[in-house]
Structure formats: structure tokens, C-alpha cells
């Protein structure tokens with residue numbers, strides 16, 4: 205049984221089988237869950253048609269699999285350890301039984317407030333257990349949750365609520381992260397001015413600051429759960445019913461609401477966590493992501509609970525109150541599996557090594573990274589200073605669209621190489637494509653990364669826009685899922701992700717569309733036109749570099765940059781703020797009016813010796829001006 209792959213030979217064999225007979229492969233794993241009714245058809249549909257389905261006709265509830273299923277055997281086991289923003293604040297552990305009760309209570313509240321199967325519920329909350337409880341309560345009653353990262357602005361929140369016509373918003377009064385305070389309820393109030401579909405707002409107390417209140421619309425979480433029953437019968441879902449929507453940025457237009465479904469997502473998150481991390485019953489698993497991103501959905505909430513693991517919910521930041529915070533938490537809870545982003549590693553390795561050495565990290569068994577390419581220096585620091593050279597590093601490549609980890613070492617099983625995501629999980633068939641759209645068969649190769657065969661965890665659509673779904677993922681390389689990433693494969697067949705090949709930036713592991721940022725900058729009355737590119741940044745991985753053509757009289761450029769940054773923070777989020785802004789008189793455009801971003805990228809990274817072919821530019825002299833220009 206391949207439920208847990210235990211050796212590299214076994215991996216190779218299981219992989220081979222998974223390619224020869226994908227349906228049989230997934231059926232075996234799917235059989236380990238609790239289904240109320242067995243599925244009718246293991247797999248149907250295709251990339252060409254954009255109608256992939258898995259386990260259709262199967263009836264289940266994912267929360268029953270996360271919680272109810274474990275109560276008899278491990279009701280008293282810790283499901284979540286909550287570590288607050290400040291180490292001296294109140295911390296707590298929640299057992300599987302307690303979590304089950306809390307989720308049932310809140311599921312009853314949601315139903316009482318008129319939420320039923322298929323309704324969309326937006327969640328905009330601090331990283332506390334209540335965020336997981338709200339999420340699981342939605343899933344338990346069949347409501348489609350749409351979590352919005354609490355770092356997003358009122359406008360971004362509103363846009364996401366409107367796109368899916370959410371009926372309810374669940375939020376906090378506010379949150380604290382590091383020494384920052386974010387007034388979530390105020391931001392929600394502002395967002396809801398343009399969201400007519402939201403009938404009810406449930407507010408969970410966290411900061412106890414004064415907030416404004418809309419009678420009849422707003423209600424306190426703690427009041428509502430007081431009399432709610434702790435018994436709740438989970439709503440039966442079809443495997444292909446939507447479980448959640450999660451918005452992510454693309455190269456054009458507004459964020460796309462990725463739709464994940466109950467059955468396939470359940471199977472894939474559980475399977476990937478178990479095999480990549482080689483997790484075992486007594487392990488303490490900590491993923492430092494925010495639940496507002498897919499990493500948090502899959503590997504803080506669903507994956508660990510499905511596997512009956514104890515996980516940490518961390519409200520804070522890597523550097524508050526000091527840069528030893530991660531390692532302090534690892535020591536305190538004897539964390540065995542630690543999963544974070546390269547950007548955090550790069551930030552922490554700049555600090556005094558004292559902050560690491562102070563703590564006993566001997567409980568660690570596996571270290572993981574996710575979200576962006578990891579440079580070799582950071583990889584080695586992580587390996588030596590945190591893992592003491594004894595913990596396998598799993599560099600996990602995947603995306604919001606994929607639902608779970610796709611290419612990654614299996615901890616302790618797959619040989620690792622710094623900077624390499626290494627090999628695909630069984631069931632996943634990657635390929636590299638050349639410019640002509642043909643698959644490159646040579647082992648050593650470089651090209652666009654595609655996936656050749658559907659897998660259970662993949663996105664089933666873009667909410668309300670199936671045409672865009674088809675266009676974005678299945679048109680460039682017909683018959684394949686196009687990831688948007690470039691990739692290199694070495695002589696051993698190991699994969700190394702080189703980064704996005706479209707106009708998507710990856711800033712500190714956050715995915716941002718250049719068009720989105722440009723649209724925000726263009727809102728400034730003095731900006732005529734702008735173009736945004738990424739450039740190498742030693743902590744963030746990629747920084748945001750904005751070029752803008754402006755009307756005369758912008759005044760002091762530093763002050764102007766602040767105006768632009770405030771605007772981008774307000775429209776999108778502080779994470780999208782340009783690191784650099786250069787005022788320019790023109791942009792390098794082709795005769796057909798397309799901005800040649802390649803040139804801007806070179807200028808932004810200070811590499812202007814060879815700009816390549818500029819003969820198709822409408823006005824090549826613009827380039828000279830841009831090179832001479834100054835960035836702030």
C-alpha cells in the first residue's frame with residue numbers, strides 16, 4: 205500500500221504505476237476516507253473541455269473527515285496549538301473534541317442566520333483558531349467559504365465579496381501583527397458600503413477596541429455561540445460541489461476566484477501533506493503561512509486535520525518581539541515539522557545568529573519551504589543553522605490553482621539539491637514545453653512548465669468566468685494545464701522552478717499582477733501611464749519597480765512616491781507598494797502599442813549592457829532616457 209511511501213525505490217515504482225493507471229492510483233487513496241456514499245465515476249472530463257471531475261457521485265463532508273472521524277480514537281489529542289502575536293498573551297490548545305464542538309456550534313449559528321448549502325461566506329479575520337472554526341463551520345453546512353487575507357484593503361475585500369455575491373462576512377474587531385494594529389471591522393464597514401449582497405456580519409472579538417456597529421446587520425460571535433448547540437449533523441456534499449473560492453492574481457484583469465471542490469481537494473491535501481512531510485501521529489507540525497493564502501487553507505487547516513496531526517496557528521510575525529520568535533516557538537512546542545517561505549528565511553539569516561543559537565531546535569525533523577524560488581545561500585543557512593544538517597529540506601512547488609504540493613522531495617526519501625523542487629509527486633505528470641508548443645523530451649531541458657494529466661486537487665474553474673479559466677490555463681498548450689512558471693530540468697530529471705514567465709510578480713511569496721498594480725498607480729490624478737516590473741530583491745525575492753509617465757508639477761519625488769505608495773496600499777494592500785518609482789517621459793512601446801517589459805526589467809535590475817533587439821520599438825530613444833533616469 206502506497207499510503208505512505210517509505211523509500212526512493214518505492215517512490216519510483218508508485219510513480220510509474222500512477223502514470224500507467226491514474227484512476228486506480230487515486231481510488232486507492234480515496235478509499236481511506238469516510239464517504240457517505242461511494243462515488244460513481246473516478247474521473248471524467250479533460251483539460252481540452254475544461255470540465256475535469258473526480259469522484260463524482262461520491263457523497264461526503266470534508267469536516268466529518270477532518271474531525272468526526274477522529275473523535276473515537278483521538279478526541280483528546282491536540283488539534284491546534286494557538287500561539288498569539290505577543291508571547292506573553294493568552295495561548296491555548298484545542299483538542300479534536302473541543303474543535304469539533306466549536307465548529308458544530310458555529311455551524312448551527314450560521315444556519316440559524318440563514319446560511320445554507322451553496323451560499324458564499326466571506327471571511328476576513330486574524331490568524332486565531334476562530335478563523336479555522338469559521339472556515340470549517342462553512343464547510344460543514346456546505347457554504348462556500350471565501351477567505352480574504354487580512355492584509356488586503358477595503359477595496360480589495362469589496363471586490364472579492366462582490367465577485368462571489370457573498371451573503372455574510374465574518375471578521376474581527378481588529379488584529380495585531382507585530383506592533384501593527386489593523387482595524388478589520390472599520391475596513392469591513394468601508395468595504396460593505398459597496399456590497400449589497402451581505403446581509404449579516406459576525407464580529408469576533410480580538411482587540412477589544414471601540415468599533416462602529418450597524419444594528420440589525422452586525423452581531424457578536426461570542427453572543428451567538430453562547431446558546432448554540434454543540435451537536436450538528438454535517439451536510440452531505442457531492443465530491444464535485446464547491447468547497448471554497450480563493451482569489452489569486454493573474455497577469456491581466458482582476459483577481460481570479462479559484463474554485464476548489466470537496467472530494468478532490470480533500471484527497472489531494474491529505475495525500476500531499478502526508479507524503480511530502482512524512483508526518484506521523486505524534487508530530488507537531490507548524491506552517492507559518494496565513495490562512496488567507498492557499499498554503500494556510502491546505503496545510504494549516506485541512507491537511508493537518510485530515511491526517512489527525514497537531515498543528516500550530518500562529519498569529520504573529522517572524523521578527524516580533526525579536527527575530528528569534530520562530531525559533532522560540534519551535535523550542536516551546538517541540539515542533540517537528542516546520543514549513544515557511546524563503547523570504548522569511550532570508551530576512552532571518554540577516555540577523556545575529558544568537559537569535560537562533562539561544563534555542564533548542566533538536567525536535568525538528570523536516571524543514572519545508574514554499575511560495576518562491578529559494579536561493580542556494582538561504583537553502584544552506586536553513587539546512588545548517590536551523591536543521592543542524594540533519595533535517596531534510598522539502599522545497600515544495602505548487603500554486604493556488606493546484607490545491608496542494610505538486611513537485612517536491614519526499615522528506616528523507618528523495619535526494620535533495622539546493623534550489624530544486626526535485627521530482628513530481630506520484631499522480632502528477634509535469635512536462636516542459638518549447639516556444640513552438642511542443643513537449644521537450646530531452647531530460648536536460650528548459651521551458652514552460654505544464655501538467656499533462658488532471659489530478660484531484662486542481663482548480664475546477666474561475667468563479668463566474670469559465671471562459672477565462674479555459675483561456676488562462678488550457679489554451680497556450682492545448683491538452684495541458686499551463687502553470688505560468690518557467691522551469692529547468694537537470695540531467696537527473698530534477699526540476700528547478702525559475703519563476704513566472706507571465707506578468708505576475710512574486711513579492712515575498714505574495715502573488716501580484718503587474719496590471720493590478722498599474723491600475724492602482726494610474727488612479728493618481730497626476731499619472732498618465734505606468735508600467736510595473738519585478739527586479740531581484742535580496743529579502744523579498746522580487747521587488748516592485750514602477751515606471752510612471754506623469755503630468756508636470758509632481759513636486760518632490762520622494763513625497764510623490766509616498767503618495768503613490770499610499771494609493772496602492774489603499775487600493776490593493778501594503779504588500780503591493782512599489783519599492784522603486786521612476787518618473788519617465790515615455791515607455792518602450794512596440795509599434796503595436798505593447799510595452800516591452802523585457803527592457804524595463806533589465807533597467808530595473810541595473811543590467812543595461814545588453815538590451816537585446818529593440819528594433820521593433822516605436823521610439824528607441826525612449827530607452828536611453830529610461831536608462832539615464834533616476835529611481836526613488
Ligand code: WT7
Nearest residue numbers: 574575576577599600601602603604701704715
Ligand atoms: C506561484 C504560485 C504554493 C503556495 C503559495 C504560493 C511560485 C510556489 C515555489 C517553489 C519556486 C514557487 C510559482 C507559482 N512558487 N512555490 N517551491 N519554488 N517558485 O501560491 O500565490 O498561487 O503562487 O508561486 O511561481 O506559480 P500562489
